[in-house]
Amino acid sequence: MNRVVVWILGALLGAVLLGGALWVGAAALLGSSDDASGVRADHEYVVPAGTAERAAAGEVVDLMPAEIVVRVGETLRIRNDDSYLAMVGPFVVGPGETLTHRFTEPGVIEGFCSLNAEGYFAVRVIPA
Numbered sequence: 422m423n424r425v426v427v428w429i430l431g432a433l434l435g436a437v438l439l440g441g442a443l444w445v446g447a448a449a450l451l452g453s454s455d456d457a458s459g460v461r462a463d464h465e466y467v468v469p470a471g472t473a474e475r476a477a478a479g480e481v482v483d484l485m486p487a488e489i490v491v492r493v494g495e496t497l498r499i500r501n502d503d504s505y506l507a508m509v510g511p512f513v514v515g516p517g518e519t520l521t522h523r524f525t526e527p528g529v530i531e532g533f534c535s536l537n538a539e540g541y542f543a544v545r546v547i548p549a
Contacts, residue, residue, distance in 0.1 A: 463495040466484060468503045
């Protein structure tokens, strides 16, 4: 395994630990997450296969905006078709997994993002 991949995996592990801490702090803003199919998503993103390898090779990965605005009751879906986990703010989406999340309270949640050039992702949840 080359140094860049090891560095990325180390950074992702650190981000997972930090994301877990942020998740606890953001729990009041978040509804339940599930992988149930058939749920309509208001905001949907797909991580293509090979994304982590492209990033390790030095390509700028810019799949997610730095910020999205959603209304209470709206749903975010992130499907990870890559073979590495993806960090998107407080959300961790494992390889081959799909995260579907409905927002239940207004507020802001934010954190590290492995899928954009800024390395940051925020969700601003506004009243319905």
